[in-house]
Amino acid sequence: MVDNRTQLSLEDKQMLKEIVLPWVDDLHRVALQLCHDHCNAEELVAECVARACEHFTKLRDHSKAKQWLLRILTNTYISKRRTERTRQEIPLSIDADISEDNFSLFDQLSMPFILWWSNPEREVINKLMDEDIRRAIGSLPDEYRVVIVLCDVEGFSYKEISGTLKIPIGTVRSRLARGRSFLQKSLWHYAEEPGIVQSRTKKGQREHVETHATP
Amino acid sequence: MLKHTQHHKGISCEEAIKRVYDFIDNHLKAKARAELEHHLETCRHCFDRVEFEKLLKARLRHLKVDTESKALRKKIDELIEQF
Ligand SMILES: [Zn+2]
Numbered sequence: 096m097v098d099n100r101t102q103l104s105l106e107d108k109q110m111l112k113e114i115v116l117p118w119v120d121d122l123h124r125v126a127l128q129l130c131h132d133h134c135n136a137e138e139l140v141a142e143c144v145a146r147a148c149e150h151f152t153k154l155r156d157h158s159k160a161k162q163w164l165l166r167i168l169t170n171t172y173i174s175k176r177r178t179e180r181t182r183q184e185i186p187l188s189i190d191a192d193i194s195e196d197n198f199s200l201f202d203q204l205s206m207p208f209i210l211w212w213s214n215p216e217r218e219v220i221n222k223l224m225d226e227d228i229r230r231a232i233g234s235l236p237d238e239y240r241v242v243i244v245l246c247d248v249e250g251f252s253y254k255e256i257s258g259t260l261k262i263p264i265g266t267v268r269s270r271l272a273r274g275r276s277f278l279q280k281s282l283w284h285y286a287e288e289p290g291i292v293q294s295r296t297k298k299g300q301r302e303h304v305e306t307h308a309t310p
Numbered sequence: 311m312l313k314h315t316q317h318h319k320g321i322s323c324e325e326a327i328k329r330v331y332d333f334i335d336n337h338l339k340a341k342a343r344a345e346l347e348h349h350l351e352t353c354r355h356c357f358d359r360v361e362f363e364k365l366l367k368a369r370l371r372h373l374k375v376d377t378e379s380k381a382l383r384k385k386i387d388e389l390i391e392q393f
Contacts, residue, residue, distance in 0.1 A: 102393075103393045108390055108391065108393065111390050111393075112387060112390055115386060115390065116383055116386065116387065119382055119383045119386055120377055120379045120383075123377045123379045123382055124375055124377045127375045127377065128373070128375065137382055137385070140382060140386065141385065141386065141389055144386050144389055144390065145389065148389075148390060148393040149393075200362075200366075201358070201359050201362045201363070205355075205358060205359075205362075214358065214361075214362075216358070216362050217361065217365055220362065220365045220366050220369060221365075223369070225373055225374060228369055228370060228373060229373060232370075243370070246335065247367050247370035247371060248370050248371060248373055250371060252335075252336070252337070253335065253337050268331075268332070268337075271331060271335075272331060275331065279366075
Protein backbone atom coordinates (compact mmCIF):
# COMPACT_ATOMS: atom_id res chain seq x y z
CA MET A 96 0.00 0.00 0.00
CA VAL A 97 2.53 2.61 1.09
CA ASP A 98 6.18 2.11 0.29
CA ASN A 99 7.92 5.43 0.40
CA ARG A 100 6.97 6.53 3.85
CA THR A 101 7.78 10.03 4.79
CA GLN A 102 9.44 10.52 8.11
CA LEU A 103 6.99 12.62 10.02
CA SER A 104 8.13 14.34 13.17
CA LEU A 105 6.42 13.58 16.44
CA GLU A 106 4.75 16.97 16.29
CA ASP A 107 3.43 16.29 12.79
CA LYS A 108 2.05 12.96 13.88
CA GLN A 109 0.33 14.55 16.83
CA MET A 110 -1.11 17.22 14.58
CA LEU A 111 -2.28 14.63 12.07
CA LYS A 112 -4.04 12.68 14.76
CA GLU A 113 -5.80 15.80 15.95
CA ILE A 114 -6.91 16.51 12.39
CA VAL A 115 -7.86 12.99 11.32
CA LEU A 116 -9.25 11.17 14.34
CA PRO A 117 -12.34 13.36 14.86
CA TRP A 118 -13.46 12.54 11.33
CA VAL A 119 -12.96 8.79 11.36
CA ASP A 120 -16.68 8.15 11.98
CA ASP A 121 -17.65 10.32 9.04
CA LEU A 122 -15.04 8.78 6.78
CA HIS A 123 -16.14 5.33 7.80
CA ARG A 124 -19.80 6.08 7.17
CA VAL A 125 -19.16 7.55 3.72
CA ALA A 126 -16.83 4.64 2.93
CA LEU A 127 -19.55 2.15 3.87
CA GLN A 128 -22.05 3.89 1.61
CA LEU A 129 -19.58 4.02 -1.26
CA CYS A 130 -18.35 0.47 -0.93
CA HIS A 131 -21.68 -1.26 -0.37
CA ASP A 132 -20.61 -4.87 -0.86
CA HIS A 133 -17.82 -4.55 -3.38
CA CYS A 134 -14.95 -3.29 -1.27
CA ASN A 135 -13.79 -3.07 2.30
CA ALA A 136 -14.76 0.20 3.93
CA GLU A 137 -12.17 0.03 6.71
CA GLU A 138 -9.43 -0.59 4.20
CA LEU A 139 -10.59 2.35 2.18
CA VAL A 140 -10.44 4.61 5.23
CA ALA A 141 -6.97 3.31 6.07
CA GLU A 142 -5.76 4.01 2.54
CA CYS A 143 -7.26 7.44 2.70
CA VAL A 144 -5.43 8.20 5.94
CA ALA A 145 -2.17 6.83 4.55
CA ARG A 146 -2.47 9.22 1.62
CA ALA A 147 -3.34 12.02 3.99
CA CYS A 148 -0.12 11.32 5.89
CA GLU A 149 1.90 11.46 2.69
CA HIS A 150 0.34 14.73 1.58
CA PHE A 151 -0.03 16.25 4.99
CA THR A 152 2.08 19.30 4.17
CA LYS A 153 -0.36 20.25 1.41
CA LEU A 154 -3.14 20.92 3.87
CA ARG A 155 -2.81 24.60 4.72
CA ASP A 156 -6.15 25.38 6.29
CA HIS A 157 -6.82 22.89 9.05
CA SER A 158 -10.43 24.00 9.36
CA LYS A 159 -11.00 22.40 5.94
CA ALA A 160 -9.71 19.03 7.10
CA LYS A 161 -13.01 17.21 6.71
CA GLN A 162 -13.43 18.26 3.08
CA TRP A 163 -9.80 17.50 2.39
CA LEU A 164 -10.11 14.02 3.86
CA LEU A 165 -13.35 13.28 2.07
CA ARG A 166 -11.77 14.36 -1.19
CA ILE A 167 -8.89 11.97 -0.61
CA LEU A 168 -11.37 9.24 0.32
CA THR A 169 -13.52 9.65 -2.78
CA ASN A 170 -10.49 9.95 -5.05
CA THR A 171 -8.94 6.87 -3.51
CA TYR A 172 -12.18 5.04 -3.99
CA ILE A 173 -12.61 6.05 -7.62
CA SER A 174 -9.04 5.22 -8.59
CA LYS A 175 -9.23 1.89 -6.77
CA ARG A 176 -12.34 1.02 -8.71
CA ARG A 177 -10.74 2.04 -11.97
CA THR A 178 -7.78 -0.22 -11.32
CA GLU A 179 -10.09 -3.11 -10.43
CA ARG A 180 -12.15 -2.53 -13.51
CA THR A 181 -9.20 -2.72 -15.86
CA ARG A 182 -7.76 -5.71 -14.06
CA GLN A 183 -10.88 -7.85 -13.83
CA GLU A 184 -12.95 -6.15 -16.48
CA ILE A 185 -15.79 -5.44 -14.13
CA PRO A 186 -18.66 -4.38 -16.34
CA LEU A 187 -20.25 -1.02 -15.72
CA SER A 188 -22.70 -1.72 -12.97
CA ILE A 189 -25.70 -0.27 -14.75
CA ASP A 190 -27.62 -2.26 -17.34
CA ALA A 191 -27.37 -1.00 -20.87
CA ASP A 192 -31.05 -0.16 -20.81
CA ILE A 193 -30.57 2.35 -18.03
CA SER A 194 -29.11 4.90 -20.34
CA GLU A 195 -31.78 7.56 -20.36
CA ASP A 196 -31.13 10.34 -17.93
CA ASN A 197 -34.60 11.59 -17.26
CA PHE A 198 -36.25 8.51 -15.84
CA SER A 199 -38.77 9.47 -13.19
CA LEU A 200 -40.11 6.89 -10.78
CA PHE A 201 -42.90 9.29 -9.95
CA ASP A 202 -44.04 9.33 -13.57
CA GLN A 203 -44.09 5.54 -13.56
CA LEU A 204 -46.20 5.37 -10.46
CA SER A 205 -48.50 8.33 -10.31
CA MET A 206 -52.04 8.08 -11.53
CA PRO A 207 -53.38 11.59 -11.63
CA PHE A 208 -57.04 12.22 -10.90
CA ILE A 209 -57.73 8.62 -10.05
CA LEU A 210 -57.00 8.45 -6.38
CA TRP A 211 -57.52 11.82 -4.79
CA TRP A 212 -57.46 10.28 -1.36
CA SER A 213 -54.23 8.36 -1.58
CA ASN A 214 -50.72 8.55 -2.96
CA PRO A 215 -49.72 5.20 -4.40
CA GLU A 216 -46.32 6.57 -5.41
CA ARG A 217 -45.49 7.65 -1.88
CA GLU A 218 -46.61 4.29 -0.55
CA VAL A 219 -44.10 2.61 -2.83
CA ILE A 220 -41.28 4.69 -1.35
CA ASN A 221 -42.44 3.81 2.15
CA LYS A 222 -42.53 0.11 1.34
CA LEU A 223 -39.02 -0.06 -0.06
CA MET A 224 -36.51 -1.62 2.31
CA ASP A 225 -33.34 0.17 3.37
CA GLU A 226 -31.50 -2.70 1.73
CA ASP A 227 -33.26 -2.05 -1.60
CA ILE A 228 -32.16 1.55 -1.48
CA ARG A 229 -28.63 0.58 -0.50
CA ARG A 230 -28.51 -1.92 -3.34
CA ALA A 231 -29.73 0.72 -5.76
CA ILE A 232 -27.03 3.14 -4.61
CA GLY A 233 -24.53 0.30 -4.86
CA SER A 234 -25.49 -0.32 -8.47
CA LEU A 235 -24.78 3.25 -9.60
CA PRO A 236 -21.67 4.00 -11.64
CA ASP A 237 -19.00 5.35 -9.26
CA GLU A 238 -19.06 8.96 -10.42
CA TYR A 239 -22.77 9.15 -9.76
CA ARG A 240 -22.68 7.19 -6.55
CA VAL A 241 -20.22 9.64 -5.04
CA VAL A 242 -22.41 12.69 -5.61
CA ILE A 243 -25.57 10.91 -4.50
CA VAL A 244 -23.92 9.75 -1.28
CA LEU A 245 -22.51 13.17 -0.51
CA CYS A 246 -25.70 15.05 -1.36
CA ASP A 247 -28.57 12.83 -0.33
CA VAL A 248 -27.06 10.57 2.31
CA GLU A 249 -24.59 12.99 3.90
CA GLY A 250 -26.56 16.17 3.27
CA PHE A 251 -23.79 18.20 1.62
CA SER A 252 -24.64 21.35 -0.36
CA TYR A 253 -23.74 21.61 -4.04
CA LYS A 254 -20.96 24.00 -3.08
CA GLU A 255 -19.51 21.57 -0.54
CA ILE A 256 -19.63 18.72 -3.06
CA SER A 257 -18.01 20.93 -5.69
CA GLY A 258 -15.24 21.79 -3.21
CA THR A 259 -14.80 18.21 -2.06
CA LEU A 260 -14.63 16.61 -5.50
CA LYS A 261 -13.04 19.63 -7.23
CA ILE A 262 -15.66 19.65 -9.97
CA PRO A 263 -17.80 22.61 -11.09
CA ILE A 264 -21.22 23.11 -9.52
CA GLY A 265 -22.81 22.54 -12.93
CA THR A 266 -21.23 19.10 -13.02
CA VAL A 267 -22.46 18.35 -9.51
CA ARG A 268 -25.95 19.26 -10.63
CA SER A 269 -25.91 17.21 -13.82
CA ARG A 270 -24.41 14.16 -12.12
CA LEU A 271 -27.06 14.38 -9.44
CA ALA A 272 -29.85 14.53 -11.99
CA ARG A 273 -28.38 11.62 -13.91
CA GLY A 274 -27.61 9.67 -10.74
CA ARG A 275 -31.13 10.13 -9.44
CA SER A 276 -32.52 8.97 -12.73
CA PHE A 277 -30.36 5.81 -12.53
CA LEU A 278 -31.29 5.32 -8.91
CA GLN A 279 -35.01 5.64 -9.55
CA LYS A 280 -34.81 3.20 -12.39
CA SER A 281 -33.13 0.63 -10.14
CA LEU A 282 -35.71 1.23 -7.45
CA TRP A 283 -38.42 0.74 -10.02
CA HIS A 284 -36.98 -2.72 -10.73
CA TYR A 285 -36.83 -3.54 -7.02
CA ALA A 286 -40.39 -2.36 -6.54
CA GLU A 287 -41.60 -4.45 -9.44
CA GLU A 288 -39.91 -7.68 -8.33
CA PRO A 289 -41.75 -8.35 -5.08
CA GLY A 290 -44.90 -6.83 -6.48
CA ILE A 291 -44.81 -3.61 -4.48
CA VAL A 292 -46.12 -2.04 -7.64
CA GLN A 293 -48.76 -3.89 -9.59
CA SER A 294 -48.96 -4.20 -13.31
CA ARG A 295 -51.80 -1.68 -13.47
CA THR A 296 -49.28 1.06 -12.85
CA LYS A 297 -47.27 0.07 -15.87
CA LYS A 298 -46.76 2.71 -18.39
CA GLY A 299 -49.14 1.79 -21.22
CA GLN A 300 -52.15 1.68 -18.95
CA ARG A 301 -51.20 4.78 -17.09
CA GLU A 302 -51.14 6.82 -20.27
CA HIS A 303 -54.53 5.49 -21.17
CA VAL A 304 -55.83 6.61 -17.82
CA GLU A 305 -54.17 9.99 -18.11
CA THR A 306 -55.69 10.97 -21.44
CA HIS A 307 -59.15 10.27 -20.11
CA ALA A 308 -58.68 12.01 -16.85
CA THR A 309 -57.15 15.22 -18.17
CA PRO A 310 -59.71 18.03 -18.19
CA MET B 311 -46.45 18.03 -21.31
CA LEU B 312 -49.71 17.72 -19.39
CA LYS B 313 -52.66 19.53 -20.79
CA HIS B 314 -53.60 21.28 -17.56
CA THR B 315 -50.37 23.28 -17.86
CA GLN B 316 -52.13 26.13 -19.60
CA HIS B 317 -54.54 26.75 -16.78
CA HIS B 318 -51.84 28.20 -14.57
CA LYS B 319 -50.36 31.63 -14.65
CA GLY B 320 -46.63 31.87 -14.07
CA ILE B 321 -44.29 29.02 -14.82
CA SER B 322 -45.32 25.90 -16.71
CA CYS B 323 -45.28 22.37 -15.33
CA GLU B 324 -42.29 21.65 -17.51
CA GLU B 325 -40.37 24.55 -16.01
CA ALA B 326 -41.51 23.55 -12.52
CA ILE B 327 -40.26 19.98 -12.97
CA LYS B 328 -36.90 21.30 -14.14
CA ARG B 329 -36.52 23.12 -10.84
CA VAL B 330 -37.55 20.25 -8.59
CA TYR B 331 -34.06 19.01 -7.67
CA ASP B 332 -32.66 22.47 -7.06
CA PHE B 333 -35.69 23.09 -4.90
CA ILE B 334 -35.44 20.00 -2.73
CA ASP B 335 -31.68 20.52 -2.44
CA ASN B 336 -32.23 24.08 -1.24
CA HIS B 337 -30.38 25.47 -4.17
CA LEU B 338 -32.95 27.74 -5.79
CA LYS B 339 -32.65 31.53 -5.77
CA ALA B 340 -35.45 33.46 -4.06
CA LYS B 341 -37.34 34.49 -7.21
CA ALA B 342 -37.21 31.08 -8.86
CA ARG B 343 -38.22 29.54 -5.58
CA ALA B 344 -41.20 31.85 -5.14
CA GLU B 345 -42.36 31.11 -8.68
CA LEU B 346 -42.15 27.41 -8.07
CA GLU B 347 -43.90 27.63 -4.71
CA HIS B 348 -46.70 29.55 -6.34
CA HIS B 349 -46.99 26.89 -9.02
CA LEU B 350 -47.08 24.15 -6.40
CA GLU B 351 -50.00 25.81 -4.65
CA THR B 352 -52.06 25.51 -7.78
CA CYS B 353 -50.81 22.31 -9.42
CA ARG B 354 -51.39 19.04 -7.73
CA HIS B 355 -49.32 17.04 -10.16
CA CYS B 356 -46.15 19.04 -9.56
CA PHE B 357 -46.89 19.27 -5.85
CA ASP B 358 -47.07 15.47 -5.68
CA ARG B 359 -43.86 15.18 -7.65
CA VAL B 360 -42.04 17.45 -5.20
CA GLU B 361 -43.40 15.57 -2.21
CA PHE B 362 -42.31 12.33 -3.81
CA GLU B 363 -38.76 13.53 -4.44
CA LYS B 364 -38.55 14.92 -0.91
CA LEU B 365 -39.69 11.62 0.53
CA LEU B 366 -37.15 9.66 -1.46
CA LYS B 367 -34.39 12.05 -0.45
CA ALA B 368 -35.42 11.68 3.18
CA ARG B 369 -35.22 7.89 2.87
CA LEU B 370 -31.64 8.20 1.64
CA ARG B 371 -30.77 10.68 4.38
CA HIS B 372 -31.95 8.27 7.04
CA LEU B 373 -30.30 5.15 5.73
CA LYS B 374 -28.86 3.46 8.74
CA VAL B 375 -25.31 2.24 8.67
CA ASP B 376 -23.55 0.61 11.52
CA THR B 377 -20.47 2.64 12.12
CA GLU B 378 -18.89 1.19 15.17
CA SER B 379 -15.72 3.06 14.48
CA LYS B 380 -14.00 2.80 17.83
CA ALA B 381 -11.82 -0.09 16.73
CA LEU B 382 -11.15 1.63 13.44
CA ARG B 383 -10.10 4.81 15.21
CA LYS B 384 -7.55 2.80 17.15
CA LYS B 385 -6.22 1.25 13.94
CA ILE B 386 -5.96 4.67 12.33
CA ASP B 387 -4.10 5.98 15.36
CA GLU B 388 -1.59 3.16 14.98
CA LEU B 389 -1.34 3.72 11.26
CA ILE B 390 -0.36 7.36 11.71
CA GLU B 391 2.32 6.25 14.19
CA GLN B 392 4.02 4.32 11.40
CA PHE B 393 4.64 7.41 9.29
ZN1 LIG C 1 -47.48 21.71 -12.60
